[in-house]
Amino acid sequence: MALPPKKTSSTSPSAVSMADLARELGVSMTTISRALSDHHSIGAATKQRVLKLAKKLNYQPNHLAAALRRGQSRLLGVVVPYIEGKFFPSVIQGIEQAASKAGFSVIVCQSHENVELERRNVETLLNAQVAGVLVSLARNTQEFHHFDKVRSRGIPLVFFDRIPAGEQVNSVVLNDHEGALQATRHLLEQGCRRVAHLAGPQHINIYRHRRQGYLDALAAFGIAPDEALIDYSDMTTEDGAAAMRRLLALPNPVDGVFAAGDSAILGAMQLLKSKGISIPRDIALAGFSNEGFTAITEPRLTSVDQRCEEMGEAAVRLFLELAAAPHAPFAQRQVVLQPELFVRESSLQRQP
Amino acid sequence: MALPPKKTSSTSPSAVSMADLARELGVSMTTISRALSDHHSIGAATKQRVLKLAKKLNYQPNHLAAALRRGQSRLLGVVVPYIEGKFFPSVIQGIEQAASKAGFSVIVCQSHENVELERRNVETLLNAQVAGVLVSLARNTQEFHHFDKVRSRGIPLVFFDRIPAGEQVNSVVLNDHEGALQATRHLLEQGCRRVAHLAGPQHINIYRHRRQGYLDALAAFGIAPDEALIDYSDMTTEDGAAAMRRLLALPNPVDGVFAAGDSAILGAMQLLKSKGISIPRDIALAGFSNEGFTAITEPRLTSVDQRCEEMGEAAVRLFLELAAAPHAPFAQRQVVLQPELFVRESSLQRQP
DNA sequence: TTGTAAGCGTTATCAT
DNA sequence: ATGATAACGCTTACAA
Numbered sequence A, B: 001m002a003l004p005p006k007k008t009s010s011t012s013p014s015a016v017s018m019a020d021l022a023r024e025l026g027v028s029m030t031t032i033s034r035a036l037s038d039h040h041s042i043g044a045a046t047k048q049r050v051l052k053l054a055k056k057l058n059y060q061p062n063h064l065a066a067a068l069r070r071g072q073s074r075l076l077g078v079v080v081p082y083i084e085g086k087f088f089p090s091v092i093q094g095i096e097q098a099a100s101k102a103g104f105s106v107i108v109c110q111s112h113e114n115v116e117l118e119r120r121n122v123e124t125l126l127n128a129q130v131a132g133v134l135v136s137l138a139r140n141t142q143e144f145h146h147f148d149k150v151r152s153r154g155i156p157l158v159f160f161d162r163i164p165a166g167e168q169v170n171s172v173v174l175n176d177h178e179g180a181l182q183a184t185r186h187l188l189e190q191g192c193r194r195v196a197h198l199a200g201p202q203h204i205n206i207y208r209h210r211r212q213g214y215l216d217a218l219a220a221f222g223i224a225p226d227e228a229l230i231d232y233s234d235m236t237t238e239d240g241a242a243a244m245r246r247l248l249a250l251p252n253p254v255d256g257v258f259a260a261g262d263s264a265i266l267g268a269m270q271l272l273k274s275k276g277i278s279i280p281r282d283i284a285l286a287g288f289s290n291e292g293f294t295a296i297t298e299p300r301l302t303s304v305d306q307r308c309e310e311m312g313e314a315a316v317r318l319f320l321e322l323a324a325a326p327h328a329p330f331a332q333r334q335v336v337l338q339p340e341l342f343v344r345e346s347s348l349q350r351q352p
Numbered sequence C: 001t002t003g004t005a006a007g008c009g010t011t012a013t014c015a016t
Numbered sequence D: 001a002t003g004a005t006a007a008c009g010c011t012t013a014c015a016a
Helices: A018-025 A029-036 A044-056 A063-070 A087-101 A115-127 A145-152 A176-189 A205-220 A237-248 A262-274 A308-324 B018-025 B029-036 B044-056 B063-070 B087-101 B115-127 B145-152 B176-189 B205-220 B237-248 B262-274 B308-324
Strands: A075-080 A105-110 A132-135 A157-160 A170-174 A195-199 A230-232 A256-259 A284-289 A302-305 A334-337 A340-342 B075-080 B105-110 B132-135 B157-160 B170-174 B195-199 B230-232 B256-259 B284-289 B302-305 B334-337 B340-342
Touching: A018 A029, A018 A044, A029 A044, A063 B063, A075 A087, A075 A115, A087 A105, A087 A308, A087 B105, A105 A115, A105 B087, A105 B105, A115 A132, A115 A145, A132 A145, A132 A308, A145 A157, A157 A308, A170 A176, A170 A205, A170 A308, A176 A195, A176 A205, A176 A256, A176 A284, A176 A302, A176 A340, A195 A205, A195 A237, A195 A262, A230 A237, A237 A256, A237 A262, A256 A262, A262 A284, A308 A334, B018 B029, B018 B044, B029 B044, B075 B087, B075 B115, B087 B105, B087 B308, B105 B115, B115 B132, B115 B145, B132 B145, B132 B308, B145 B157, B157 B308, B170 B176, B170 B205, B170 B308, B176 B195, B176 B205, B176 B256, B176 B284, B176 B302, B176 B340, B195 B205, B195 B237, B195 B262, B230 B237, B237 B256, B237 B262, B256 B262, B262 B284, B308 B334
Parallel strands: A075 A105, A075 A132, A132 A157, A157 A170, A170 A334, A195 A230, A195 A256, A256 A284, A284 A302, B075 B105, B075 B132, B132 B157, B157 B170, B170 B334, B195 B230, B195 B256, B256 B284, B284 B302
Antiparallel strands: A302 A340, B302 B340
């Protein structure tokens, strides 16, 4: 019996490699590699021997080496504006689930709504040799050259939720138009006749579509749009309160508000309550995103749910398809998910 | 705009390497490496030439190769129970900031409060050859052997917030005892005399310490502890409501509640409001974590802030120290942060 | 079915 | 101050 130079010396930083297995078994490294990666050209018996020894010696593959050799890792890079709130964590959750199922790990970067950081994040991910990049754009990203390098290296690039304007890209988005349409229609069905809209920056697809959904719902009810009832902002809670204050000062008062985001509608709600205005009796409210806090305000807030996890899963599925087709056709793929309106007390019983 | 990715050689997936620079400049790769990594043995002039060419050719270092060669990447692995809510995103934010400053990227994994997933996450991180591992334990982790491999490979291991019980580890924690003490003392100072406590699982350090802080505050006011006033649960909103219902049924009613988490105190608040019990007049409330929603409930909730970002930064600092001392002394380092009580209406004006 | 050997792009150890 | 060269651990033509 061969005397092992070192057994498991407790502070052995070096793991067991394929070479070790090969030596131990008296076969070549090729055989080991094939056995471990389930290659077809390998004898069943040999494979078993290798697998057994690998388990016994607790062999751990060095993914770095494999990635270097193959020119690509099993890492999936994700860039999001932020991870607070409910939306992005849930999307990431969906991504992780789907990615892990396909044998990929996920590395998440935040752009903090800052193009410059977004640019650096993309560099970081490329340096890590990620196999793919999934992005939801920062608020102020209006120029997209930092993604050229991703494409030119042939790395699958998928945008989700906030996608580039006027570009042909692979994307997964919610049908924001439909969500806004449903929410606004719901307010109208509850008896509202002067519905205001708290809109986000219009260079961002989601906010543009939500505004259009709002307008189309009005049109369907034969109501003429009124720009005075549309407030444009960054949709923070403060923005929502300020907008509400402005709307209250209007000669002809509003009786409903649909906001393109939950923070804004929260701000509006807080202002209304501070003024003693009843919700939904005097003014009905509906938001967008179905954030966690919509269920704890009083009254609870009606809001459009965004199918967060589905979005993450869909983004990964799209990535996998792109990765499977090395020199993919020029056509970029779009996936559109259907929203769901969660009706709560902030918008109910307007017409008894 | 940036539609076609064909700039130079349209489908050139291969980046420029150090060998390319060397050839171009007629020097050796060693020189290139030295110039780029700011080694001391290098002529200033040569260095400039290399740097200039590198910039011109847009050289991007292949971190994978460097990591393989050095046996370690510039990635920092983080394992957290979940990323929803405010606490973990903020900690991660602190980690990213500090890590990026030190030239590290961060890869985040969620254990979803599941040891089995936590175990797999650790494996994933090791496979990615992370330079360090930062962990906050899952709720049901009571056995810590899956971290042995991290240590035995000589990879710095730092726990934060939820740390292993009865083990000597490097850790960054909040002074939970002090936070609970402050919150409970505050309730007592507001005139409460029968303060209940919604406690979390006692095998988790933070909940154990919060309970002790609660007890010590009572003792400081000469109040005998009463186990009937302590409710043990997983601290969800539902748990909080159920606990409150139980407390209300007590013959001798409580006049204050301190919960070891904000979700639980939220549940308690919702139940009290549904029963028409006035907060804080009849019962004063205080929670722990200073979650975002504590500022939007009515009344707003008093809560203990956990210095989330500082915790992240401290964890990275600790990692960097450990990484700097290759064969560190046996002593493990502890960092303790001081909490801050945010007093809001849910606990005020009990004694007019 | 199995083996040989040439890299992948760096860093590190020599020597010059 | 610079260079030649050998690893790091794995994949993959190409041979046998």
